[in-house]
Amino acid sequence: MNVKMTPRINIAIDGPAGAGKSTVARLAAKALHYIYVDTGAMYRAVTLKALEAGIASDDEVDVGLLAKKLDIELLPGEDGQRVRVNGEDVTSRLRSLEINRNVSYVARSEGVRSRMAELQRLMAQDKGVVMDGRDIGTHVLPGAELKVFLTASPRERAQRRFLELDPASGISLDQLEREIEERDRLDREREIAPLVQAADAILLDSTGLSIEQVAEEIVRWAGAAASTISAEEK
Template sequence: MSESNSRRINIAIDGPAGAGKSTVARMVAKALKYIYVDTGAMYRAVTLKVLESGLSTEDNESVGRLANELDIVLLPGAETQSVHVNGEDITSRLRSLDINRNVSYVARLESVRLRMAELQRQMALEKGVVMDGRDIGTHVLPDAELKVFLTASPRERANRRHLEMGPDAEITLEQLEQEIIERDRLDQEREFAPLLQAPDAHLLDSTGQTVDEVVKQIVQWGLAATRTISTGEK
């Protein structure tokens, strides 16, 4: 690790669906001049390929084999990352209702999580990474210098997702809220690497807060953690 990288930290942002993790993590990374890793997009990419292959989301072995055959690359862009699988840009296809409804079933498979965690750890080796997901601080990067558990009420998270889908959304706000509540249950109850707040994570409830307020708080924590690492402060 270079001397400059030795003064950088890794930041893990975990939380449930619709908590704003991706937006916040991307903005924190930009503020700190770090690299942003959207792990949720990686699971969505696997889900897309599972659906296209006609595999059952219950078939751990076959889905795991498929996941290991996928070359998933995240490329930075002006506003968001683009996701490429086996050389194909699939970014625009990752937010469909089918993927929303199936990603938790794919993501709970141990074979898939092991493969994604392997790729994610490789991305964080040089430090200076902001990574968001559901098990980053507890499983993927348990030694991350800063861990944040970002959440919000189910209704607020549903509203954010509904606005994201636009006026042509084929689902009501109430239906989306119920789907989010069900996804929370699946994420929290899966056997391997469930959604949990790490014991040493900062809890940040973004209900009623602006994105800028949330980002400012995490950046402050990040700078404080960096000073601690650099100077040995307690």
């Protein structure tokens, strides 16, 4: 799967935790020769620094003030995208259970979301970006030429996250499924940029599908969107 498109477009992939957004977005970006922007990693980086600073994850004011002081960089690496905060590589520390349990609270801060959206829009201003998150198509890039809402059953999403965890964590699959369902609730009910499918987004349920199948479908839709724009410009 290797495609070059003209004109270049922006692709927004939204959906709940564990739907496979990051992996799918990374594969689609590679196939299209686009830039991949992992917005979830940015919120996880803020969460990490808040926990290290002793700031409660639900302290929206202080977490927001902290976010303004953080220089977050997303950089290509041999084994995937690297995340640096104020010059420090924190990539390997962003998938812990503690981060999983606190990131939704941090993401509810208006100050945090405002700062992250500002950075994300700058990354996408020249087009040719695949960006995944929970409010990309509705809030960050409402003008994206292709919007996809990617989901899967809570059980399947829990199984995917379960495989990422250290076996020594002691968490069960059932517990992880309950935590994912709670995170879904928090994301849907937050006042600032809640998790919701954009009216013009394509719904894609990845339950039972491979990551490669999902990425190929998105690349196909991207080609169709680019062709439509090209035809309209003639």
